[in-house]
Amino acid sequence: MARRGGHRAWAGVAAAACWLVLAPLAQAQEPYRLHAQDRLLIRVLTWDFRENSMTGWEGLSGEYTISPEGNLHLPLAGALRAEGMTQAELAAAISDLLRGRAGLEEPPQLSIELAASLPVFVLGAVENRGAVPFHPGLTARQAMALAGGIFRAPQSADIVRGIMLSGEATEAADRLRWLRAEEERIRTELAALQSGDVAPQPAGTEGTPGTDVQSQLQEAERNARQVRLDSYDDLQIVLKARAQRLDQQMSLRDEQIAATREELKDITSLNERGLAVNARVTSLTTALNDLEAKRLELETAQLLLDEQLNQAQRDSSTITTDAVSERLQRLTELESEISAAEIRERSARAQFTAMMDASGTRSSDAPSESDLVFTLTRGDQRSKIQPDTVLQPADTLDIAAPTVTEAPE
Numbered sequence: 001m002a003r004r005g006g007h008r009a010w011a012g013v014a015a016a017a018c019w020l021v022l023a024p025l026a027q028a029q030e031p032y033r034l035h036a037q038d039r040l041l042i043r044v045l046t047w048d049f050r051e052n053s054m055t056g057w058e059g060l061s062g063e064y065t066i067s068p069e070g071n072l073h074l075p076l077a078g079a080l081r082a083e084g085m086t087q088a089e090l091a092a093a094i095s096d097l098l099r100g101r102a103g104l105e106e107p108p109q110l111s112i113e114l115a116a117s118l119p120v121f122v123l124g125a126v127e128n129r130g131a132v133p134f135h136p137g138l139t140a141r142q143a144m145a146l147a148g149g150i151f152r153a154p155q156s157a158d159i160v161r162g163i164m165l166s167g168e169a170t171e172a173a174d175r176l177r178w179l180r181a182e183e184e185r186i187r188t189e190l191a192a193l194q195s196g197d198v199a200p201q202p203a204g205t206e207g208t209p210g211t212d213v214q215s216q217l218q219e220a221e222r223n224a225r226q227v228r229l230d231s232y233d234d235l236q237i238v239l240k241a242r243a244q245r246l247d248q249q250m251s252l253r254d255e256q257i258a259a260t261r262e263e264l265k266d267i268t269s270l271n272e273r274g275l276a277v278n279a280r281v282t283s284l285t286t287a288l289n290d291l292e293a294k295r296l297e298l299e300t301a302q303l304l305l306d307e308q309l310n311q312a313q314r315d316s317s318t319i320t321t322d323a324v325s326e327r328l329q330r331l332t333e334l335e336s337e338i339s340a341a342e343i344r345e346r347s348a349r350a351q352f353t354a355m356m357d358a359s360g361t362r363s364s365d366a367p368s369e370s371d372l373v374f375t376l377t378r379g380d381q382r383s384k385i386q387p388d389t390v391l392q393p394a395d396t397l398d399i400a401a402p403t404v405t406e407a408p409e
Contacts, residue, residue, distance in 0.1 A: 031086040032087070032114065033086055034082050034083055034085055034086070034090065035066070035083060035117065035392060035394070036066050036069070036070050036083050037068060037118050037393070038065070038066045038114060038393065039063055039066075039117070040063065040065070040066070040072070040087075040112055040113065040114060040115060041113040041114075042063075042064055042094070042111070043061045044056065044057035044060040044061050044094075044109075045109040045111075046106075057108065059075055059076075060075055060076065060077075060098075063115055066083060070083025072090070072094075076098060076102065077094055080093060080097065087112040087114065090112055091112045094110055095107040095108055114136065117393035118393035118394040119132055119134055120132050120134050120393070120394070120396075120397060121395070121397065122143050122144065122146070122397045123396065123397070124397075124400050125150060125151045125400060126144055126151055127150075129147065132146035132147055134391070134393045138391050139388050140374045140385055140388070140389050140397055143391060162352065165351050166352055168348040169348035169352050172341060176338065176345050179334060179337050179338045179341055180338060183331065183338065185218075186327050186331055186334065189327060190327040190328065193320060193324050193327070225319055229316060229319055232313075232315055233316065236309060236312050239308055239312060242305055243302065246302045246305060249298050250302070253291060253298060257291045257292060260284060260287055260288045260291055263284055264284040264285060267281050268281055372387075373399070373400040374386065374398075375397070376397055377395070377398065378392065378394075378395050378396075
């Protein structure tokens with residue numbers, strides 16, 4: 001008898017243990033009860049004995065939303081209370097209504113799926129405040145995770161952000177320094193050009209980005225300009241030499257013309273007195289005409305040569321003028337670029353300083369879940385809850401961590 005009593009005691013202990021294990025499971029698996037403004041996907045099916053298959057009711061199947069009052073309005077079935085029912089209970093209720101309204105022998109088969117619900121709103125010490133999507137069984141802890149988790153003092157984010165801002169500030173400062181050095185170089189070269197140095201040596205830009213390449217480009221530009229200037233100088237020397245030879249030829253022609261005219265004058269006088277033949281007069285006249293024609297050719301050649309010489313001088317001067325114009329244009333551009341670079345540099349420095357100041361005011365200790373206070377607002381009711389509390393659509397969850405500065409608005 002005692003042995004049988006012992007067996008009963010052990011059986012009672014085992015039953016209690018099973019209940020303790022299965023009770024939370026049963027609670028976790030409790031069917032979801034519908035709420036106002038839940039959106040449902042309803043499919044209505046009946047068995048077609050002739051086709052030996054399931055046939056859908058196209059006029060009834062579709063998405064429906066439970067009204068704010070908690071009612072569901074369906075064609076043929078009419079309105080029925082849906083809030084507070086499980087999906088299975090609602091499916092049975094609709095099936096019975098359709099059976100009665102349509103005069104069916106067997107109730108139609110219904111499947112109801114929860115398509116969407118009102119979101120849960122999470123406030124307080126989370127990374128991303130606002131609405132998070134609801135799903136049946138959603139707990140306060142899960143809602144917090146969907147909102148980005150516990151808000152933590154962003155030391156790691158600050159480090160990355162600080163490095164980025166510091167790099168941006170350094171880059172902006174380097175750019176500004178380079179632009180100012182470039183401006184100084186342009187001004188130095190401009191002054192040299194305006195003072196008569198047609199090919200000044202490039203000004204140094206030590207300590208600035210791209211110095212070697214920039215210096216090479218400047219040296220190449222200077223050399224190219226000097227080559228062009230030298231070529232025009234050589235051309236002017238050649239043209240002046242030709243002009244000098246033309247002057248000599250013209251002087252010689254002038255002497256020949258003067259001598260021929262004097263001789264023609266004497267022969268004409270003798271011819272008038274019958275002391276010289278006409279052929280001699282004709283010969284001298286022809287020679288004088290030839291000399292004057294050649295003199296005219298030399299004058300034309302001299303005019304063309306003067307034009308070429310003037311063009312070479314203008315082209316040589318244009319090289320310097322163009323170099324001056326280019327530098328004046330570049331100075332105008334640099335003024336705008338320097339102004340924009342100064343703004344970028346100040347902005348980057350200000351952002352970096354502001355971030356460092358803000359980081360210094362935050363606590364470096366990350367809160368744990370045990371430090372948090374979960375407060376649930378449901379309708380007019382407000383109460384503190386545990387992280388494993390199951391939420392409902394449209395709930396507002398406020399998570400407070402008194403020792404942690406909350407995320408900025």
